[in-house]
Structure formats: C-alpha cells, structure tokens
Amino acid sequence: MYNLGDKTYLDQPKFMTLETITALAERLQAYCKNADIGSVQIVFHGGEPLLLGREYFQDCLEIFRQTAPAVEFSYIIQTNGVNLDRDWYEWLNANKVKVGISIDGPVRFHDAYRVFHNGKGSYDQVAAAVRLGVGNGLIGILSVLNIAIPVGEYYQEMKSLSIKSLNLLFPDGHYDKLPEAFDKSRFGNDDYTPFGDWLIELFLIWKKDKGRPAIKLFENLIAMLLGEDRIGNQAFGIRKNGVAVIETNGGVEVVDSLRACYEGITRNDINLHTNKIEDIFENDVFDVYYHAHEMVCEQCSNCPIYEMCGGGFLGSRFANKTGFDNPTIYCKDIIRLTAFIQNDLIDGLPADSVSQTGVVRLSYEQIIQDLKKPASVKIKGEVKKKLTSFKQPDSYVPEKRTSTI
Numbered sequence: 001m002y003n004l005g006d007k008t009y010l011d012q013p014k015f016m017t018l019e020t021i022t023a024l025a026e027r028l029q030a031y032c033k034n035a036d037i038g039s040v041q042i043v044f045h046g047g048e049p050l051l052l053g054r055e056y057f058q059d060c061l062e063i064f065r066q067t068a069p070a071v072e073f074s075y076i077i078q079t080n081g082v083n084l085d086r087d088w089y090e091w092l093n094a095n096k097v098k099v100g101i102s103i104d105g106p107v108r109f110h111d112a113y114r115v116f117h118n119g120k121g122s123y124d125q126v127a128a129a130v131r132l133g134v135g136n137g138l139i140g141i142l143s144v145l146n147i148a149i150p151v152g153e154y155y156q157e158m159k160s161l162s163i164k165s166l167n168l169l170f171p172d173g174h175y176d177k178l179p180e181a182f183d184k185s186r187f188g189n190d191d192y193t194p195f196g197d198w199l200i201e202l203f204l205i206w207k208k209d210k211g212r213p214a215i216k217l218f219e220n221l222i223a224m225l226l227g228e229d230r231i232g233n234q235a236f237g238i239r240k241n242g243v244a245v246i247e248t249n250g251g252v253e254v255v256d257s258l259r260a261c262y263e264g265i266t267r268n269d270i271n272l273h274t275n276k277i278e279d280i281f282e283n284d285v286f287d288v289y290y291h292a293h294e295m296v297c298e299q300c301s302n303c304p305i306y307e308m309c310g311g312g313f314l315g316s317r318f319a320n321k322t323g324f325d326n327p328t329i330y331c332k333d334i335i336r337l338t339a340f341i342q343n344d345l346i347d348g349l350p351a352d353s354v355s356q357t358g359v360v361r362l363s364y365e366q367i368i369q370d371l372k373k374p375a376s377v378k379i380k381g382e383v384k385k386k387l388t389s390f391k392q393p394d395s396y397v398p399e400k401r402t403s404t405i
Contacts (some may be wrong), residue, residue: 015052021060023272024246031277032071039072050083054091070389075101078116078142081129082122086108089136098139100167101130105149106157118344128159134383140165140214147181148200155205158213161193167270170195170235170330172260175319178329187329190368196336203341218341224308225342235313238293238306246272252280254289260316262392288324288386289314295383297325302375304367305338323390332368 028040044057057077077092079103092099104110107327111121130138141163146154158166178184186192187224187297201218206212223231232239233254245253250272253357258266270279280286283289288295293310300311311317312328319326328334339362346354 013248020250044077083127084129151201152316171297193336196333320392323388
C-alpha cells in the first residue's frame with residue numbers, strides 16, 4: 001500500500017509503546033463489556049513485528065491478561081519470517097500465539113519483491129522459517145497473487161514447503177492505479193480475465209491433488225456456493241467487515257490496505273488515549289468499510305453472484321472520479337472463477353440430484369451480458385451518496401513527501 005502513494009506512516013512512531021498497549025487493553029475491556037463481546041482476536045502486524053523482540057510481546061500479553069481479564073484473547077503474529085527461529089517458535093507455542101508467514105512464491109519471484117536493505121532477497125530465510133513452522137505453530141501462508149508465476153511452479157513450491165494452509169490475496173490497486181499484472185490496453189474487455197484464468201488453472205491442479213493444502217479462497221467459495229451463509233471476509237461474502245487497525249501512536253483506523261486509494265484516506269482524530277473504541281463507528285470511512293458488502297454499486301446489486309462476491313474488497317472498487325461507486329477491478333475475474341467452480345461442483349453431482357434441486361448453471365458470458373442491461377434493482381440514494389463522497393477533485397495530486405528511511 002505504501003508503494004501506491006500513501007506515506008502517512010512517516011508521521012508516526014516506528015514502534016508502539018507499552019503505554020499504548022495498556023490503553024488498548026483498557027478500551028477493549030470497556031468496549032467488550034458494553035457490547036457484550038466475549039472474545040477478541042489480536043493480530044500483531046507491521047512493518048515487521050518480530051523486530052520488537054520476545055520480551056516486548058511477553059509484556060503485551062501480560063498487559064492484556066491483567067487489564068482485560070474478562071476478555072478471551074487469541075493472538076496471531078503475521079511476519080515476513082526472516083527472524084523466526086526455534087527460540088521464537090518455542091516462545092510462540094508456549095504463549096499460544098499462532099503464526100502466519102508471508103511468502104510470494106518461488107525464489108526468483110519472492111526475491112523480486114521482498115529484499116533486505118542490501119538488495120539481497122529474503123527467500124532462503126523465509127523458506128527455512130516455513131519449514132521449521134510446519135507442525136510447530138504455523139497456521140498458514142499469506143501470499144499475494146502474482147499471475148506472472150507459472151501456476152504449476154507456484155503450486156509445487158507450496159507443496160515443497162509442506163504448507164498446510166494457504167490464503168491468497170488480490171494485489172492492492174484500483175481503477176486509477178491498476179496492479180501491474182493487468183494489461184491496461186485490455187482491461188475491461190469481456191474476454192480479459194487474467195486473474196480468474198490463473199486461479200482456475202490453480203483450482204484444477206489443487207482439486208486433483210489428494211494431499212492438497214487448504215486454500216481458503218477456494219474453500220470459502222465452495223462453501224458459499226453450497227449455501228453456507230456465515231462465510232466471508234473483506235474480499236468475499238456479505239458479512240460485515242469487523243477489522244480495525246491500531247496505529248503505533250494509538251490511532252484507531254479502518255483497515256490499512258485502504259491507503260492504496262489515496263493519501264490520508266484512513267486518517268482521523270480517533271485515538272485510544274482520548275477516545276473510546278466505539279467512536280470509530282462515527283467515522284465515515286469506517287462506516288462504508290464496515291458495511292462494504294451492503295453498500296455496493298448498482299451493478300453489483302443486480303449481479304447473480306452478489307451474495308458470494310459481496311462487491312469485492314472496498315479498496316479495489318475505488319476510482320478518483322466516482323469514489324467507491326464501482327464494481328471491484330477484479331469483477332470479471334471473480335465472475336469467471338465463481339461460475340467455473342459452480343459448474344465444476346454441478347458436474348460432480350448425480351444428474352438426478354441436480355434435476356431435483358433445480359440449480360441453474362452460472363454462465364460467465366450470460367452474466368456479463370445481463371449486467372449490461374438496465375438495472376432492475378436500484379440502490380438507495382443515501383448509499384450512492386456515501387459511496388461517491390470519497391471521489392477526488394480533478395486537481396487532486398498526492399502530497400509529495402521525502403523519507404530518510
């Protein structure tokens with residue numbers, strides 16, 4: 001996200017103090033009591049959280065236990081893995097802190113993006129941390145989709161690392177800053193679905209593998225296609241988005257990946273040291289994010305896979321001229337993938353069962369053509385006003401900053 005223009009992190013402390021951790025615990029204790037919430041998941045994210053050391057995290061856990069004893073906490077650390085060793089894993093396991101590692105594929109692809117300050121790639125250290133973590137507290141891998149990687153090579157890489165669970169993320173981007181994988185001259189064409197095509201190829205390899213890892217994207221889509229209504233996340237489904245970010249200075253903000261839209265979009269005056277956590281519900285950005293799968297553009301509200309896609313991730317719907325009043329930039333890719341998996345599920349059922357259920361096959365081509373017709377479902381004027389309120393003036397130019405980091 002910081003490579004797409006937002007440099008607000010330069011105005012904040014590099015590390016979060018224990019005083020801020022204490023303020024967070026106090027606010028969570030009060031918020032959970034008032035909202036009748038019994039459990040909270042804390043994700044230590046970054047930057048790179050392990051730079052703070054085990055003593056710091058030991059203090060954090062103790063603060064949460066002592067300050068908010070009525071709250072059941074679960075903990076995850078999302079790390080780049082380069083500092084993970086046996087001592088770290090022993091501490092994490094002893095304190096019931098789960099681990100997620102970010103890795104972006106085979107060495108030549110991973111090292112193109114994740115490098116040290118000296119320019120050398122980090123693959124060897126990250127791969128060693130993954131192998132060490134299998135069966136030792138590692139819950140899964142987070143991987144940003146890179147469709148430049150040959151699908152078979154990517155899958156074999158994950159298998160060679162003995163990964164048990166994999167979560168795939170679409171690259172950050174929006175209509176005015178398309179991810180580099182898109183061919184801008186073809187973007188928007190009905191026959192151009194590069195991410196959908198890549199994922200379908202991966203799905204077919206994954207499906208045939210009896211020893212396959214869990215791939216959350218596929219498993220969630222399958223569950224939703226089979227009628228499960230409690231599945232979903234920021235990118236799929238129609239559940240509310242229940243994630244908030246605590247910044248190093250105590251700021252309470254909407255999810256940080258929205259910063260890919262424009263400089264300062266997540267910034268507000270809400271801070272743990274002066275505000276209650278529930279004050280975030282009065283924030284316009286959080287309001288749209290929290291209800292992102294309900295506040296969708298007219299095209300999404302008329303789409304037959306709306307309940308599975310939910311409009312996609314809010315940030316990928318952004319355009320300077322229209323705010324969030326757009327389908328996701330991955331709209332056609334998601335339709336292509338969802339239709340393919342639904343058809344594949346139907347093909348695996350007995351013909352009699354399909355006939356009895358009356359299920360109708362999804363057709364990518366038909367959905368695309370239907371979405372070009374006049375909308376039968378109109379969105380409320382209030383929703384459209386909120387979505388478009390984030391559009392940027394024609395004269396908008398991101399603030400230029402310099403950094404010594």
